[in-house]
Amino acid sequence: MSDRFLNVDPTRCVGHGLCAEILPEAIALDDWGFPIIASTPLPRWLRRQGARARSVCPALALSLDGQPSRKGPPPAPSTRVGAGGETAGASSRPH
Amino acid sequence: MMALDRERAAGAPAEEGGVGALRLLAGPRGGAAEPFAQHRQRLGGPISQVLRGTAPGHLLEAITGSGLRGRGGAGFPAATKLAAALKRGVSGVVVVGNGTETEPAAGKDDLLLRLRPHLVLDGLETVSVATRAERSFLVVPSQAAWRSVTAALDDRPRHGPKVEPVLGPRNFVGGEETALVSWLEGGPARPRYQRQRLLERGWRGRPTLVQNVETLAHLGLVARFGPEWFRTLGTAEEPGTMMVSLSGAVGRPGVYEVPIGIRISSLLEEAGADPAAAALLVGGYFGSWLLPAQVAGAELSRRALAPLGASPGAGVLHLLAAGACGLKEAHLVVDWMARQSAQQCGPCRLGLPALAGAMGDLAQPWARGRDVSDRIWRWSDQVLGRGACRHPDGVVNLIRSTLLAFADELERHRRGHCNGGAPSTLPLPGLG
Numbered sequence: 001m002s003d004r005f006l007n008v009d010p011t012r013c014v015g016h017g018l019c020a021e022i023l024p025e026a027i028a029l030d031d032w033g034f035p036i037i038a039s040t041p042l043p044r045w046l047r048r049q050g051a052r053a054r055s056v057c058p059a060l061a062l063s064l065d066g067q068p069s070r071k072g073p074p075p076a077p078s079t080r081v082g083a084g085g086e087t088a089g090a091s092s093r094p095h
Numbered sequence: 096m097m098a099l100d101r102e103r104a105a106g107a108p109a110e111e112g113g114v115g116a117l118r119l120l121a122g123p124r125g126g127a128a129e130p131f132a133q134h135r136q137r138l139g140g141p142i143s144q145v146l147r148g149t150a151p152g153h154l155l156e157a158i159t160g161s162g163l164r165g166r167g168g169a170g171f172p173a174a175t176k177l178a179a180a181l182k183r184g185v186s187g188v189v190v191v192g193n194g195t196e197t198e199p200a201a202g203k204d205d206l207l208l209r210l211r212p213h214l215v216l217d218g219l220e221t222v223s224v225a226t227r228a229e230r231s232f233l234v235v236p237s238q239a240a241w242r243s244v245t246a247a248l249d250d251r252p253r254h255g256p257k258v259e260p261v262l263g264p265r266n267f268v269g270g271e272e273t274a275l276v277s278w279l280e281g282g283p284a285r286p287r288y289q290r291q292r293l294l295e296r297g298w299r300g301r302p303t304l305v306q307n308v309e310t311l312a313h314l315g316l317v318a319r320f321g322p323e324w325f326r327t328l329g330t331a332e333e334p335g336t337m338m339v340s341l342s343g344a345v346g347r348p349g350v351y352e353v354p355i356g357i358r359i360s361s362l363l364e365e366a367g368a369d370p371a372a373a374a375l376l377v378g379g380y381f382g383s384w385l386l387p388a389q390v391a392g393a394e395l396s397r398r399a400l401a402p403l404g405a406s407p408g409a410g411v412l413h414l415l416a417a418g419a420c421g422l423k424e425a426h427l428v429v430d431w432m433a434r435q436s437a438q439q440c441g442p443c444r445l446g447l448p449a450l451a452g453a454m455g456d457l458a459q460p461w462a463r464g465r466d467v468s469d470r471i472w473r474w475s476d477q478v479l480g481r482g483a484c485r486h487p488d489g490v491v492n493l494i495r496s497t498l499l500a501f502a503d504e505l506e507r508h509r510r511g512h513c514n515g516g517a518p519s520t521l522p523l524p525g526l527g
Contacts, residue, residue: 007290009288009483010288010439010440010441010442010443010481010482010483011287011288011439011440011483012288013440013441014441015441030442030446030477030478030481031446031449031473031474031477032441032442032445032446032449033441034441034442034445034481036477036481065290067290069288069290
């Protein structure tokens, strides 16, 4: 069976946060309560929970798709290069 | 070297000289649009004549061979988009010439549309005829550009679909492709969350090809003169010339056309730059700062700037005056950019104002630097890549570049000092 990805439509999401309660293994909340979703495929053992998260979202913002949302990872932030390496390294990607 | 002020579009030597090179801006001097008769005579006939003898496959080959990349900021290969639009089975294509140019410090698309509308129309017609487009829009940034394009359309024989000039939105994110498509549908100029490309599903559901107007002008010239000619200027990876909007601490601000890969320092010198300037903002308000030592040897190309964490973007350069504080300037820009959010996506709507506030803290003397910078890094990580468009990503890029470039200034702020007394010169429309 092919990979499934959990995607959020950021223009619909208003930050209810139910998804992160149902699926803490794959969804974290940022400092404003909006979901940060792993861009890796949803592990098979979490698919049922993923479907549940999708169906409880009051904003209908979550989807399970065959691919991650069209937008790939953002271009490498300029500042990780050169002198910025150490400083940038101090920050951690939340996902 | 040709410098064209936005108001006082000065004349240009027709020959190449200094660091300048003239392709798009070759031709008559002065601030008026080149008439069709002159355009046609100068370039050896109307574009329709060229297109009648060129199969779409050959055109695609020429564009591929030219190595032309988009001049709207992302630098996407023009041939890739055209190839997708030419794919068998794609019908009812809509072509959009994007001259929205909402970046406040930019002026090159406007200038091109005002002075050389026929070059842009040549490119738009080339793409529209090759893709057998159903509709062909030309989005312009100003009334003056609209008048220029409308007059140019009356002045030239029609070939291909009728070109529809449209006055573009003025909000910063309005030039983003999906926002522009929404605008052209009569909706608000807000970016859309959509997983399909516009070439799969764009204007009213039709395959839509959006191309920057400068890119189109180059493309029309490639159709006429071929890829080898195009590659005689620029670098092997990034051939051709590019338009640069230069502002700030320079004696002759304005729009310049230069071969890609020229030394930035020679461009600055020609423009009468203040040799004591504090820093150069490259790539506009999504861009990065270069310090004087970095500017010294840097070339203006994506490849040369990448190791410095910068990119030419859409060719927007702003020189920060000696005695200006980069932290203060960046705060003003980030604050302005936060207000430019379309207010659709939570991380952008809430994250950018939070980041702007923290940048404001750093801009003050006695800034409690370490805590605040940690918070900024944390929030910028959280915001990155989480909008429907790249607006938050661009702002994060500027913020991170600011923290790194002005680390010394930040240290001074921590001790209660600030170097910056010079007034801000970065254009922020609608604020003071």
